[in-house]
Every structure is written in C-alpha cells, then in structure tokens.
Amino acid sequence: MSRPLDRARHHLKAHPLALDAVLAAGVLACMVAGSFVEPHDQDAVSWSIRTPDLLSLVLMALAALALVFRRRAPLTVLALTGTASIIECVTGDPRAPVAMAAVIALYTVASTTDRPTTWRAGLLTMTVLTSAAMLAGPLPWYAQENLAIFAWTGIGATAGDAVRSRRAFVQAIRERAEKAERTREEEARRRVAEERLRIARDLHDVVAHHIALVNVQAGVAAHVMDKRPDQAKEALAHVREASRSALNELRATVGLLRQSGDPEAPTEPAPGLARLDELVGTFRSAGLxxxxxxxxxxxxxxxxxxxxxxxxxxxxxxxxxxxxxxxxxxxxxxxxxxxxxxxxxxxxxxxxxxxxxxxxxxxxxxxxxxxxxxxxxxxxxxxxxxxxxxxxxxxxxxxxxxxxxxxxxx
Missing domain, CATH: 3.30.565.10 (Histidine kinase-like ATPase, C-terminal domain)
Structure with missing residues (x-):
C-alpha cells in the first residue's frame, strides 16, 4: 500500500504544476462546501440552508484557478486571491470562504520569498482583508468570521515562514556536509601528493648518491683491472659496500609504503648528522x-x-x-x-x-x-x-x- 503512495508522491514532486492543480481543486471543494454552511445557527451548524450566489461561485473558481500558478508568481497570485476575497467580503451576503485561497497564497509567498517580503505581504494582507471584512461587510464588525480572517492570514504567514526557515536550515546543513566532504577529499589528495614528493626526494637522494659512487668505483676497477688487480679488488669491494648501502636505504624508504603493523617495515631511524662521518667516508673511499x-x-x-x-x-x-x-x-x-x-x-x-x-x-x-x-x-x-x-x-x-x-x- 505504501509503495503506490510513494510513487504518487514522487510523481507529484516531479510535476509541481500537477500538484498545485490538485491543491487548487481541493481548496475549491472546501470553499464550495463551506459556502453551504449556515454560520448563524445558534444550536448547530446546518447544511443546505442556503445556496451561494453566482458571483461567489465565480470568485471561488477564479481564486482556485489562480492557485495553480502559485509557485510561478506567488505575489501575483496573492494579489488576485486577495482581491477576490475583498470583493466577496463586500458583496457576499452571507459570505463565502473565498479568503481560504488568499491564506494559501500568503503561505506560498512566505515559504518561497525572504522574511522582509513575508512581513510586508503578511501585514498588508491581514490589514486589508480584516479591515474590508469589518468595515464593508454585511456582518457586524466584531463577528467571529471577521476575526477568523485575521487569525487565518496570520497562521498562513507564520507557517510559510517556518517552512522556509526549515528548508534553509536543511540546505545549510547539506552544503556544510558537502563542503566538509570536499575538504576531506582535498586534504587527502594534498597529503598523498606531499607524501609522494617526500618519497621521491628520498629515493632521488639515495639512488643519486650510491649510484654515483658505484659508477666511480666501477670505472676505477675497469681501468686498473689488468695492471693492478689488488686496487681493482679494493674498488670492487667499495662497489659492493655502496650497493649494499643503497639497497638498505631503498628498503627503508620503500618500507614507508607498507601497511602499519607489517613486520617487515623498517624500524631503523632516519639518517642524520650523527652518521655524517660514515657518509663522508663513502666519498673519501670513492676518491673525493x-x-x-x-x-x-x-x-x-x-x-x-x-x-x-x-x-x-x-x-x-x-x-x-x-x-x-x-x-x-x-x-x-x-x-x-x-x-x-x-x-x-x-x-x-x-x-x-x-x-x-x-x-x-x-x-x-x-x-x-x-x-x-x-x-x-x-x-x-x-x-x-x-x-x-x-x-x-x-x-x-x-x-x-x-x-x-x-x-x-x-
């Protein structure tokens, strides 16, 4: 049962004009039904006591038709429904509830515009409709129907402003969450780039240093291999030592890429000035x-x-x-x-x-x-x-x- 209702709700959200048409039809039905109620019965509300006149029916139909376009032009729709309500307040005897359409239009203005516009439109609508009902209507100025117009217009403006504030709050939370997600992704990319650059520098330093020494010592060994084999053997020993040092430092550097807790990850601290004599010794052995x-x-x-x-x-x-x-x-x-x-x-x-x-x-x-x-x-x-x-x-x-x-x- 809920699945058809969900599909219908999604369909109406995807077609707002159809949703407004359904709302306008519902408001029209409520206004027509309310126009048959006799409000002056002292014992109880009675039905079928009177029939609304043709002008009231036309005003109700025009006001409901204007509500179909309430999202596209909320202020214009409020002006049209307010005008119809004023005409009904002045000419209707007994009065039909055309002001219901003005309340819906005022709610739309409050929920789709800013707060200053809501205040101006709400106060103007409440003042004009209530004054017209009290001063020009056929009922006494203190009648409950006149005070109800003031109350319902205030409720419409307040409810619309609350809905607009809630939408803005939810949108702000969504934007903050999206911004935080983008910030986390950017921070992660920045950290990855910095780590790649740091590892690239370490690899360059290790490889450039040791390979340069290996190259020099290998050249020396090749040059004296035939005439001085002892010196060539010593140069090859330096080549082996430099190669071993290069492998150890490469293993330590590549070990940084291993997952935490890997037993093969390096535990030796990074080189520093405490190993300066050892570093200088490798160059001296290479003839520098x-x-x-x-x-x-x-x-x-x-x-x-x-x-x-x-x-x-x-x-x-x-x-x-x-x-x-x-x-x-x-x-x-x-x-x-x-x-x-x-x-x-x-x-x-x-x-x-x-x-x-x-x-x-x-x-x-x-x-x-x-x-x-x-x-x-x-x-x-x-x-x-x-x-x-x-x-x-x-x-x-x-x-x-x-x-x-x-x-x-x-």
Missing amino acids: PVEVARADHGTTLPAAVDLAAYRVIQEALTNVRKHAGTDAKAEVSVVRVGPNVEITVLDDGAGDDDDPDNGGGHGLLGMRERVTALRGTLTTGPRYGGGFRVHAILPVKTRAAARDEPGEPV
Missing part, C-alpha cells in the same frame, strides 16, 4: 677528498631538521663527485648560529659542468624543497674563482617542536 668542520656540538636537532641537513650534505657531495671533476676537493661545515644551524658545502672543482642540474636532474630542487618545508633558506651558486657553494640555514626548532615545549613559569 672531504674536510669536515663542525661547531654544533651539544645541539639536538628535530628529526626532520636532522634528516634535511644530512640529505643536503649528501646531495651536495654527490654533485661535487659527479660534476666538479676528478681533482676537486670538498669542504663541509656544520655551525650552530643562534636559533639556526648552517650547513655549507664548498668545492674547488673546475669541471666543464658548473651547474649540478644542467643534466635535467632534481638535486638542487629537492634540496630547496626540503629546506623550504622547514622554513629555512637555501643558497646555491658558483664560487668566485671556481667551484660551487651550497649554503643551507635550518631552524634548530621547528614550529611543531616549539608548540610541544612547556611555557616558562610566570
């Missing part, structure tokens, strides 16, 4: 003289800053080894300056390729992204007299670490 000067002893860096400093030095030395020439030397300094730690990598290379990113790589871009993400600054460029300089300034305390610190006592 590197001098290290540190003035940051006792400084504890946040994990993100520590990793960024390590990667900047790693990428800068890799670029020196790849682009600065075979006779180049490098200098690395790590200095604590106030609230920052400054990383400087210098070389005196005289290679043909002065720009480390001429080959279309992403080394300098990756370093800049890392430093900028921590609200630091990165300066790169050729040195006067030859060579290249990489200078990074990183904050010792990130904003997240600063928020976690307890405040000073008052």
Whole structure:
C-alpha cells in the first residue's frame, strides 16, 4: 500500500504544476462546501440552508484557478486571491470562504520569498482583508468570521515562514556536509601528493648518491683491472659496500609504503648528522677528498631538521663527485648560529659542468624543497674563482617542536 503512495508522491514532486492543480481543486471543494454552511445557527451548524450566489461561485473558481500558478508568481497570485476575497467580503451576503485561497497564497509567498517580503505581504494582507471584512461587510464588525480572517492570514504567514526557515536550515546543513566532504577529499589528495614528493626526494637522494659512487668505483676497477688487480679488488669491494648501502636505504624508504603493523617495515631511524662521518667516508673511499668542520656540538636537532641537513650534505657531495671533476676537493661545515644551524658545502672543482642540474636532474630542487618545508633558506651558486657553494640555514626548532615545549613559569 505504501509503495503506490510513494510513487504518487514522487510523481507529484516531479510535476509541481500537477500538484498545485490538485491543491487548487481541493481548496475549491472546501470553499464550495463551506459556502453551504449556515454560520448563524445558534444550536448547530446546518447544511443546505442556503445556496451561494453566482458571483461567489465565480470568485471561488477564479481564486482556485489562480492557485495553480502559485509557485510561478506567488505575489501575483496573492494579489488576485486577495482581491477576490475583498470583493466577496463586500458583496457576499452571507459570505463565502473565498479568503481560504488568499491564506494559501500568503503561505506560498512566505515559504518561497525572504522574511522582509513575508512581513510586508503578511501585514498588508491581514490589514486589508480584516479591515474590508469589518468595515464593508454585511456582518457586524466584531463577528467571529471577521476575526477568523485575521487569525487565518496570520497562521498562513507564520507557517510559510517556518517552512522556509526549515528548508534553509536543511540546505545549510547539506552544503556544510558537502563542503566538509570536499575538504576531506582535498586534504587527502594534498597529503598523498606531499607524501609522494617526500618519497621521491628520498629515493632521488639515495639512488643519486650510491649510484654515483658505484659508477666511480666501477670505472676505477675497469681501468686498473689488468695492471693492478689488488686496487681493482679494493674498488670492487667499495662497489659492493655502496650497493649494499643503497639497497638498505631503498628498503627503508620503500618500507614507508607498507601497511602499519607489517613486520617487515623498517624500524631503523632516519639518517642524520650523527652518521655524517660514515657518509663522508663513502666519498673519501670513492676518491673525493672531504674536510669536515663542525661547531654544533651539544645541539639536538628535530628529526626532520636532522634528516634535511644530512640529505643536503649528501646531495651536495654527490654533485661535487659527479660534476666538479676528478681533482676537486670538498669542504663541509656544520655551525650552530643562534636559533639556526648552517650547513655549507664548498668545492674547488673546475669541471666543464658548473651547474649540478644542467643534466635535467632534481638535486638542487629537492634540496630547496626540503629546506623550504622547514622554513629555512637555501643558497646555491658558483664560487668566485671556481667551484660551487651550497649554503643551507635550518631552524634548530621547528614550529611543531616549539608548540610541544612547556611555557616558562610566570
């Protein structure tokens, strides 16, 4: 039984003009039925006492016909039904309930327009119809029928305004829910993009560093294989060590993509300046003289800053080894300056390729992204007299670490 009713309700919602026509027919039936009621019987309401005159029937039909178009032109329909009600109040004796159509039209105005329009239209309709009924009608001004017009028009305006407010409230909730859903999706896409970029930087740093060392050592081994097999064996050992280190770091980086709780996920912390000597040793074993000067002893860096400093030095030395020439030397300094730690990598290379990113790589871009993400600054460029300089300034305390610190006592 409910299924046919649901289909009929959906059909009427899809065809609002048909719904208004059905409503107009119902209102017309109620007005015609009410016009046969004798309101002055003292004992009870009696039927078939009187028959409405032709003018009343015409006014009722016109008012009901106007209600068919109440959604398209609510104010115009209110004016037409109000005019018909005024004419009936003045000429009807006894009066027919044409004002019922004006109440429905006023409800439509209140439910489809804004509140100021509802107030103006409601007060005007209540005042005009009630005044016409009290002053020009055949009944005494204090009759219940006159007061009923005032009450019903007020109820129509109030009910329409309540429906409009409820619709606006539901629409606002729906819009907020849709906005929240879009915001969640955008935030998820942003986080995915940031994670992909971070993993891409890590992979670039790991692969570029170790593969460059493998390439150098393999070239050395191939060059001295016949004449100095001992040196070739040592170079191949360095190749094996660099390959093992590359595999370990790749395994650690790719492990970040594993699901949480995976027993094969890496548990070793990310590299930092504590492993700087080990990093420099790999370059020295590849034939790049590197001098290290540190003035940051006792400084504890946040994990993100520590990793960024390590990667900047790693990428800068890799670029020196790849682009600065075979006779180049490098200098690395790590200095604590106030609230920052400054990383400087210098070389005196005289290679043909002065720009480390001429080959279309992403080394300098990756370093800049890392430093900028921590609200630091990165300066790169050729040195006067030859060579290249990489200078990074990183904050010792990130904003997240600063928020976690307890405040000073008052």
